Amino acid sequence: MKVSKFGGTSLATAEQVKKVCSILLSDPERQIVVVSAPGKRYKDDIKVTDLLIKCAQARLSGGSAADEIETIVDRYKEIATGLGLGCGIIDTIRNDLNMRINEDISDENQFLDLLKAAGEDNCAKLVAEYLISIGKKAVYVNPREAGLILSMDYGNARALPESYDNLKRLKDLDGIKVFPGFFGYSPEGKVVTFSRGGSDITGAILAAAVQADVYENFTDVDSVYVADPRIIENPKAIHELTYREMRELSYAGFWVLHEEALEPVYRTGIPVHIKNTNNVASPGTRIVTERKITNGPVAGIACEKGFCSINVSKYMMNREIGFGRKVLHMLEDEGISFEHMPSGIDNISILIKEAKFNEQVEERVFNRIRNELHVDDVHTQRSLSVIVVVGEGMAQTVGVAGRATTALARSNVNIEMMNQGASEVSMVFGIKAVDSEKAVRALYNEFFGQA
Numbered sequence: 001m002k003v004s005k006f007g008g009t010s011l012a013t014a015e016q017v018k019k020v021c022s023i024l025l026s027d028p029e030r031q032i033v034v035v036s037a038p039g040k041r042y043k044d045d046i047k048v049t050d051l052l053i054k055c056a057q058a059r060l061s062g063g064s065a066a067d068e069i070e071t072i073v074d075r076y077k078e079i080a081t082g083l084g085l086g087c088g089i090i091d092t093i094r095n096d097l098n099m100r101i102n103e104d105i106s107d108e109n110q111f112l113d114l115l116k117a118a119g120e121d122n123c124a125k126l127v128a129e130y131l132i133s134i135g136k137k138a139v140y141v142n143p144r145e146a147g148l149i150l151s152m153d154y155g156n157a158r159a160l161p162e163s164y165d166n167l168k169r170l171k172d173l174d175g176i177k178v179f180p181g182f183f184g185y186s187p188e189g190k191v192v193t194f195s196r197g198g199s200d201i202t203g204a205i206l207a208a209a210v211q212a213d214v215y216e217n218f219t220d221v222d223s224v225y226v227a228d229p230r231i232i233e234n235p236k237a238i239h240e241l242t243y244r245e246m247r248e249l250s251y252a253g254f255w256v257l258h259e260e261a262l263e264p265v266y267r268t269g270i271p272v273h274i275k276n277t278n279n280v281a282s283p284g285t286r287i288v289t290e291r292k293i294t295n296g297p298v299a300g301i302a303c304e305k306g307f308c309s310i311n312v313s314k315y316m317m318n319r320e321i322g323f324g325r326k327v328l329h330m331l332e333d334e335g336i337s338f339e340h341m342p343s344g345i346d347n348i349s350i351l352i353k354e355a356k357f358n359e360q361v362e363e364r365v366f367n368r369i370r371n372e373l374h375v376d377d378v379h380t381q382r383s384l385s386v387i388v389v390v391g392e393g394m395a396q397t398v399g400v401a402g403r404a405t406t407a408l409a410r411s412n413v414n415i416e417m418m419n420q421g422a423s424e425v426s427m428v429f430g431i432k433a434v435d436s437e438k439a440v441r442a443l444y445n446e447f448f449g450q451a
């Protein structure tokens with residue numbers, strides 16, 4: 001059995017929905033389908049999820065949101081009409097939206113999630129309706145009835161363990177099961193969503209729960225590429241990656257798959273196959289437990305802006321037991337997690353997300369570091385990027401770090417920080433954000449030939 005997830009652009013128009021359904025029907029193994037909300041039809045279009053957020057905001061700021069609701073209904077109407085469906089489904093969708101918009105708004109986050117979830121929920125109903133209209137056996141599955149139970153973290157939920165046992169039962173339902181992505185229910189029965197792009201997570205949870213043979217993730221690109229196509233023109237495609245490689249790449253800005261989507265399938269060893277709805281003939285990218293290293297030590301290069309480093313130095317720091325823990329504890333007290341922490345004998349640098357470290361937080365943390373730890377110096381370096389060079393083959397290859405640093409030096413990119421974990425699956429460089437594109441190009445040329 002395959003679980004197939006389709007992203008927003010694959011469901012943006014009637015033509016796209018027809019493509020999705022013909023892909024589903026071309027393989028009887030495709031028994032469970034997870035859908036996103038309709039996405040952009042063209043470059044400057046607005047995704048249904050973003051329309052729903054606007055709609056919720058209109059109500060929260062005292063408006064009726066009637067116009068916003070009609071705009072969303074029109075998006076579904078355009079699709080339903082193109083699919084030759086009657087007005088029944090549109091009435092269902094309009095009633096659903098009106099019901100949601102009139103719910104209690106005293107908890108804003110709860111209300112926002114209730115609205116956001118409508119995109120996927122109604123899309124799933126529409127796809128099921130279309131499959132039935134063309135004579136196929138299909139059923140819309142409500143996540144509450146199916147038992148997808150999430151933690152009560154609005155906009156950033158995680159699946160609770162019991163979900164997996166509950167969702168196993170999906171296998172017993174007849175026909176193609178159309179499951180809305182992106183949301184589930186808290187143990188108290190409230191609608192809760194994952195973070196943005198979270199339909200990928202729903203697909204992975206379902207695949208793990210039913211022990212699918214493969215989790216297919218259909219999107220609008222042919223494959224994962226070795227570097228960001230916005231920086232490198234026509235970068236090389238990646239046909240196979242390990243979970244660890246994909247995890248490292250998606251951590252640092254590869255947005256093909258949601259960063260959290262690999263966890264459930266990784267634990268159960270279910271392969272993920274990323275494919276293009278608009279070009280099914282293309283081989284796509286497979287994500288697996290292990291792969292043969294055939295294409296050099298480096299699998300991909302990712303780059304993410306928005307970091308800063310806290311640099312602390314103190315003479316004889318290495319002799320002070322618990323120094324690092326105390327600094328990290330101060331960050332913990334501010335709710336900040338650290339990303340990397342390279343150290344020398346008398347200094348440590350802690351790389352964190354810049355958005356979490358504004359000037360007020362900096363002042364509080366620095367006062368504590370100075371007063372409680374009596375350091376010689378503490379300062380922040382802002383506007384940094386993290387470049388991650390990823391590849392399982394690096395562990396067995398001598399000289400990869402040398403090649404990377406030389407390539408960066410040749411392009412006049414100063415390395416502010418370097419870090420390599422024991423797994424050797426990735427090498428991390430902190431550089432000035434202004435150097436990001438130049439650095440990616442330098443590393444691409446070094447490991448994958450001239451761009």
Ligand code: ASP
Pocket residue numbers: 007008036037047049050119181182195196197198199200
């Ligand atoms: N529709 C949601 C979003 O735009 C979730 C998803 O597409 O995966 O973030």
